[in-house]
Amino acid sequence: MRVVLKILTMLRNVILNLVFVLVSLFIKRDDNMWVVGGWFGQRFADNSSYFFSYLVKQTNYRAIWISKSQEIVRSLRKQGVEAYRHWDIRGIFLSLKAKYHVVDQGPSDINPFTSFGATKLNLWHGFPLKRIGALIVPRRKSFLKLKMCLKRLTLIRHTLSLKNAGASWCNSLLLCTSDFSSDIYEKAFESPRERMIKANYPRNEYMLDKIDTIICDRKQEKLVERVESLKKCGHKIVSYFPTFRDTGQDSFFGTKNMYEIHIFFEELAKMHVVAVCKFHHAISIFGSNAANSIPDNLDNLIMLDDKMDVYPFLKLSDVLVTDYSSVFFDFLWLDRLVVFYPYDLDSYKSSDRGLIFDYEEMTPGPKAYRIQDLLKLLSEVITEPSAYRTYIDKMRKIKELVFDNSEGCEKIIDDLIRYSAKKGVMQ
Numbered sequence: 001m002r003v004v005l006k007i008l009t010m011l012r013n014v015i016l017n018l019v020f021v022l023v024s025l026f027i028k029r030d031d032n033m034w035v036v037g038g039w040f041g042q043r044f045a046d047n048s049s050y051f052f053s054y055l056v057k058q059t060n061y062r063a064i065w066i067s068k069s070q071e072i073v074r075s076l077r078k079q080g081v082e083a084y085r086h087w088d089i090r091g092i093f094l095s096l097k098a099k100y101h102v103v104d105q106g107p108s109d110i111n112p113f114t115s116f117g118a119t120k121l122n123l124w125h126g127f128p129l130k131r132i133g134a135l136i137v138p139r140r141k142s143f144l145k146l147k148m149c150l151k152r153l154t155l156i157r158h159t160l161s162l163k164n165a166g167a168s169w170c171n172s173l174l175l176c177t178s179d180f181s182s183d184i185y186e187k188a189f190e191s192p193r194e195r196m197i198k199a200n201y202p203r204n205e206y207m208l209d210k211i212d213t214i215i216c217d218r219k220q221e222k223l224v225e226r227v228e229s230l231k232k233c234g235h236k237i238v239s240y241f242p243t244f245r246d247t248g249q250d251s252f253f254g255t256k257n258m259y260e261i262h263i264f265f266e267e268l269a270k271m272h273v274v275a276v277c278k279f280h281h282a283i284s285i286f287g288s289n290a291a292n293s294i295p296d297n298l299d300n301l302i303m304l305d306d307k308m309d310v311y312p313f314l315k316l317s318d319v320l321v322t323d324y325s326s327v328f329f330d331f332l333w334l335d336r337l338v339v340f341y342p343y344d345l346d347s348y349k350s351s352d353r354g355l356i357f358d359y360e361e362m363t364p365g366p367k368a369y370r371i372q373d374l375l376k377l378l379s380e381v382i383t384e385p386s387a388y389r390t391y392i393d394k395m396r397k398i399k400e401l402v403f404d405n406s407e408g409c410e411k412i413i414d415d416l417i418r419y420s421a422k423k424g425v426m427q
Contacts, residue, residue, distance in 0.1 A: 016113050017167045024096060024116040031417075033062045033098040035118075037110035039125075041068030041086055044076070044216040045309035047123040047175075048104040050202035053213045054409040056081060061413075064094050066110040075216045086111040100416055107166030119420040120172035121412070123202065126326030127181050127402045129362060130243060130353045133188035173197055173419065175412065178404035184356065197415040198405055203311050204333050205408040217309075223302060224312045227276060231316060236273045236382055239317040241310050242341075243325040244280040247352050252277075252294050254343030255371050261295060264375055269300045271382050276313045278304035280325070319381055321374070324348065324355065328363070332399040337381055337388050338365040341374050364394035 034055055038048030044065070055063035065083040067073050076083035084091030095101070095114035103109035104123040164170075174189060176182040176196045186193055205211050215221050227237060240253065253261060268275060277294075294303060304313070310327065314320065320331045321339045328338045340363045342348065349355055360367075366381075366388060368374035381388055405411070 013164060013167070014162045017116075017162045020096075020113045020168075021116050024114075027096045029099040029117055030062075030097045031099045031420075032060075033064070033094070034100045034102065035064050035066055035095050035098040035110055035114075036102045037066040037086075038104045040105055040108050041066070041110065043069075043307050043309075044072050044214075045307070046104050046125055046311070047202045048102065048109065049216070049309065050206045050211050050213065050311075051102060051104075051123060051409055051412065054202060054205075054211050055413075056214060057212045058409075059413070064091075064098065066091055066095060072216060075218075076214070079214065081214060099420065107169040107172075112166040112169055115168035118168075119416055120169055121175060121197070121416055122169075122172055123175045123412075124185075126201075127177060127329050128184065128188070128326055128356060129329075129359075130324045130326075130348075131188075131356055134190055135184075135188045135356060136353065171195070173416070175199060175201075177201060178402055180401050180404070197412065197419070199411040199415065200403055200406055200408040201330065202409050202412070204330050204403070206311060207315050207330065207333055211409070219305070220308045220312070223304065223308075224316070227274070227302065227313060227316050230274050234272060236271070236318045237313075237316055238268070238273050238275050238319045238321060238378060239310070239313055240275055240277040240321045240341075241314070241325055241327050242280065242323045245344075245348070245352050251343075253371050253374070254341060258295060260371050262298075264371055265298045265300055267375055268378070271379060273378070273382060274300045274302060276302045276304065276317065278308060278310055278313075279306050319378065321378075324353075328365075329399070329402050332364075332395050333403075335392065335395070337385065337391065338363075338395075339374070339377055339381060340365050340367045341369075342367065343369055343371075345369070362398065364391050364398050366391070 036048050036052040036055070038044065038046055043049075044067070052063055052065055055061050063082065065072070065076055065081065066086050067083060068086055070085060073083040073085055082094075084094065092111060092114055095111055099119060101110060101115045101118040101120045102123060103121075104125050106122070107115065172195070174185060174191055174196050176185050176198050177200060178198065182193055182196050182198065185191060185196065202211065206213060231237060253264065255261060265275070295301075304310070311330075314327065314331060315334070317331075317336065319337050319339060320328060321341050322328050323340065323342045328340075331338055342359065344352075345359065366377050368377050
């Protein structure tokens with residue numbers, strides 16, 4: 001049955017791709033129009049939402065958000081922002097008209113069948129510490145070279161890709177943040193460097209107060225206001241944003257012992273610390289039920305929905321606690337301390353996703369491996385923050401390695417326009 005469904009899906013994709021290829025030949029792309037989407041069409045968050053906010057509020061371009069969520073579409077429309085479902089007639093037509101298509105996860109962030117002839121960019125969602133793409137299962141060098149050569153043969157590449165929903169994205173561009181990151185992305189995504197543009201992430205420009213944002217989630221907005229109020233009252237904000245586990249073996253603060261968790265939060269409360277926590281959006285994909293085992297009677301815990309955007313909270317955080325998440329690289333822009341909590345480091349390296357870099361060398365901050373050690377570290381950081389200023393030099397070196405360009409949205413737009421003009425209409 002699975003084989004039959006797979007064949008039918010491939011056949012559907014081929015038919016839709018051929019139909020949209022033909023339709024796109026008769027519709028002239030509008031140089032002033034941008035279509036943007038993010039996270040499989042299910043979230044208004046991360047790089048795509050900040051780039052979209054910049055287009056809407058700080059440029060004269062016509063920007064349209066494409067989503068699979070009616071709730072997101074409705075919320076944006078209430079604010080006078082153009083937004084459509086991915087299979088709405090109006091959404092399809094405007095996607096076929098827009099010259100530029102921008103996502104931050106993959107082609108399914110919008111309607112990928114409408115992208116033939118558009119200039120396409122994947123903003124991506126973070127410089128990786130953990131393995132991604134082809135680096136999860138390293139390929140033979142000879143195979144990689146052959147695949148890279150085939151990708152440069154346009155006719156073969158397009159023909160083979162028609163079975164995929166994202167066929168029109170096989171020649172898309174990718175945002176990298178430095179020469180160092182382009183080395184990693186070239187291997188991870190098997191993408192040639194000539195299809196990369198270099199700029200800062202839009203979300204980092206937001207953290208640096210360079211972007212005026214659109215608020216889509218009112219519940220999130222109220223939580224942000226609550227955190228702002230707590231800070232004004234003298235509370236310290238510690239954010240805990242861990243990554244996901246492919247094995248589904250996620251846990252809340254590295255333990256399933258409810259007594260340990262209660263003691264941990266009681267001690268934080270004595271220090272006037274409020275913890276803002278969120279599991280990665282992908283934990284449900286990998287079958288983890290860790291989010292269901294969180295105590296609901298902790299007064300100094302603010303638990304975020306997994307679809308919420310962490311960056312408004314990250315911006316307000318005094319300390320970030322994380323494990324292998326790329327979020328800490330962005331936090332380095334704020335010159336605030338990161339406490340690393342790789343409670344399952346050995347098993348993560350050997351039995352899970354694994355790491356690209358040596359963990360100790362690439363993580364500029366103190367480490368804890370048990371919840372008791374984490375509590376002790378946080379106590380020291382909150383009461384005597386100057387004791388950890390020794391990490392500042394290493395933090396800045398890592399930031400300069402990962403981000404060698406502070407320019408973000410404006411440069412992204414300029415580079416895309418230049419690339420489009422150089423390559424012509426059929427991208």
